[in-house]
Amino acid sequence: xxxxxxxxxxxxxxxxxxxxxxxxxxxxxxxxxxxxxxxxxxxxxxxxxxxxxxxxxxxxxxxxxxxxxxxxxxxxxxxxxxxxxxxxxxxxxxxxxxxxxxxxxxxxxxxxxxxxxxxxxxxxxxxxxxxxxxxxxxxxxxxxxxxxxxxxxxxxxxxxxxxxxxxxxxxxxxxxxxxxxxxxxxxxxxxxxxxxxxxxxxxxxxxxxxxxxxxxxxxxxxxxxxxxxxxxxxxxxxxxxxxxxxxxxxxxxxxxxxxxxxxxxxxxxxxxxxxxxxxxxxxxxxxxxxxxxxxxxxxxxxxxxxxxxxxxxxxxxxxxxxxxxxxxxxxxxxxxxxxxxxxxxxxxxxxxxxxxxxxxxxx
Ligand SMILES: Nc1ncnc2c1ncn2[C@@H]1O[C@H](COP(=O)(O)OP(=O)(O)OP(=O)(O)O)[C@@H](O)[C@H]1O
Ligand SMILES: [Mg+2]
Numbered sequence: 001x002x003x004x005x006x007x008x009x010x011x012x013x014x015x016x017x018x019x020x021x022x023x024x025x026x027x028x029x030x031x032x033x034x035x036x037x038x039x040x041x042x043x044x045x046x047x048x049x050x051x052x053x054x055x056x057x058x059x060x061x062x063x064x065x066x067x068x069x070x071x072x073x074x075x076x077x078x079x080x081x082x083x084x085x086x087x088x089x090x091x092x093x094x095x096x097x098x099x100x101x102x103x104x105x106x107x108x109x110x111x112x113x114x115x116x117x118x119x120x121x122x123x124x125x126x127x128x129x130x131x132x133x134x135x136x137x138x139x140x141x142x143x144x145x146x147x148x149x150x151x152x153x154x155x156x157x158x159x160x161x162x163x164x165x166x167x168x169x170x171x172x173x174x175x176x177x178x179x180x181x182x183x184x185x186x187x188x189x190x191x192x193x194x195x196x197x198x199x200x201x202x203x204x205x206x207x208x209x210x211x212x213x214x215x216x217x218x219x220x221x222x223x224x225x226x227x228x229x230x231x232x233x234x235x236x237x238x239x240x241x242x243x244x245x246x247x248x249x250x251x252x253x254x255x256x257x258x259x260x261x262x263x264x265x266x267x268x269x270x271x272x273x274x275x276x277x278x279x280x281x282x283x284x285x286x287x288x289x290x291x292x293x294x295x296x297x298x299x300x301x302x303x304x305x306x307x308x309x310x311x312x313x314x315x316x317x318x319x320x321x322x323x324x325x326x327x328x329x330x331x332x333x334x335x336x337x338x339x340x341x342x343x344x345x346x347x348x349x350x351x352x353x354x355x356x357x358x359x360x361x362x363x
Contacts, residue, residue: 001026001034001056004079005086014086021053025061032079036060038174041167044068054094056082062095063181064171067164069097100182102157109149112325116312120147123307125329128154129336130352133240133262133302135225138309139279140272144265147309148221151263152188153326155218156334162217165257169216173209187218189260193227201235203247207254212239215260225264226294233299236262240302243354259354262303266295276311304353 002024008014025043027035036058044065047055054072057065062075073095076082084090111121120136124147127134136144158166166183170176176183191200191211202210212220222228239245243259268274269288274281283291300306340351343363349355355363 001028001058001076001079001082004028005082008083014083023047023052023055025055026058026076028079034058034076034078034082039172040064041067041164041171044071044073045164045168047071063098064167064176066095066098067100067167067182098181100163100184102159102163102184109146110153110326111150111329112323114143114147114150114323115319115321116316117143117147117309118323120307120309121323121329123305124151125154125333127151127261127263127305128156128329128333130304130340131259131261132304132353133264134305134307135264135266135300135303136307136309137266137268139276139311140267142309142311144309145223148190148219148223148263148265149188150326151219151221151261152186154329154333155186156330156337158184158186158217166217169209169213169256173214175214187215188221189215189219190221190223193222193224195228195232197232197235200232201239201245201247201258202256203249205249207247207249207252209256210245212236212245212258212260213256216257218260220260220262222262222264225266226291228294230294230296233294234296237298237302240299264303268292275308278311 005014005019005024009019023043025037025040027037029035040057040061041064044055044057045068048068048071052071054074055065056074056076059075059077062073065071065073074085074092075095076085076092081090081092085092111124114121120143123134126132128151136147138144163182163184166187167176167181170183189211195211198204198210200211202208202213225233239258240262243257245256245258247254247256269281269283269291271282273279274283274288281288337351344350344355347359349359
């Protein structure tokens with residue numbers, strides 16, 4: 001679209017007054033239709049910061065651009081419409097402001113369904129409150145995967161600032177779901193253990209955000225943690241420390257935000273029953289050592305909470321006792337987050353896990 005507009009103006013096919021106050025984004029198809037493009041939100045933010053009068057976007061991207069207040073967004077369906085607008089004989093009306101709400105997202109997994117495992121649930125609550133990383137270790141069927149999936153149900157609602165951060169990443173990655181202008185719930189990403197380093201941390205010839213950035217302000221769940229290749233896991237060291245990933249290529253250096261809660265789940269050994277109270281482990285000591293060695297010390301060091309998840313007795317699993325619901329736990333988490341925001345007012349961090357050593361002492 002910008003190239004087409006430039007050519008039309010340069011060849012005097014359209015009356016060009018001053019284009020310096022306008023910004024044009026969009027892909028022009030051969031039939032003159034405008035196709036949606038990725039990354040419209042960050043471009044719209046830039047347009048606002050530069051005080052431009054209007055931004056012209058493909059109609060399908062208009063809602064995304066119009067998340068930015070006080071920015072005139074002109075939705076364009078095709079080149080003919082655009083010319084009619086620029087020539088002034090049939091103006092296109094500006095897109096309306098995009099409405100959204102951070103009402104509770106649909107919850108598929110509620111903590112109330114988890115029987116027993118009180119200490120694990122408590123650890124998850126602490127992790128949600130302070131944005132700490134968690135490693136769960138336990139035998140097969142002890143509920144690690146199930147518990148991890150309940151995590152989104154106790155995380156606090158997003159703020160607009162966080163939602164815009166997440167949406168920018170999804171927009172650039174081309175992962176914004178259709179009909180979605182703003183990401184209104186925290187992401188929960190669970191890449192498979194065969195995922196490549198690039199898929200996990202980002203990069204590629206045309207660098208794009210990886211799973212750790214798509215999990216920004218949400219949860220990165222790495223199930224079967226010890227099955228990931230060591231090399232892939234080592235890539236997590238720097239982003240776990242800095243909350244951002246730097247991807248360098250010959251042509252450019254890019255940074256993608258990557259502040260996420262890491263939830264890792266693993267069996268303690270290849271057979272899974274090392275340390276189990278009833279079933280005997282059949283692994284040799286070398287096998288157990290090799291299995292544990294796959295996760296390096298520096299990685300373990302970046303995980304604040306290490307929890308054992310034992311199997312629970314059949315009676316308990318089938319009992320009717322209902323435990324606390326996620327909405328009640330979430331209230332406590334939100335209270336803890338509020339305390340943290342008061343405590344850290346005037347600093348550049350928002351959760352306990354982000355405190356640098358000096359701050360730990362001070363607070
Ligand atoms: N405490 C529990 N309360 C309710 N259901 C449970 C509990 N523990 C396990 N389950 C159920 O048992 C099944 C197995 O649990 P899950 O898949 O989470 O185990 P896991 O620890 O991830 O095992 P693996 O190490 O094999 O991956 C699931 O269907 C889950 O719903
Ligand atoms: Mg599992």
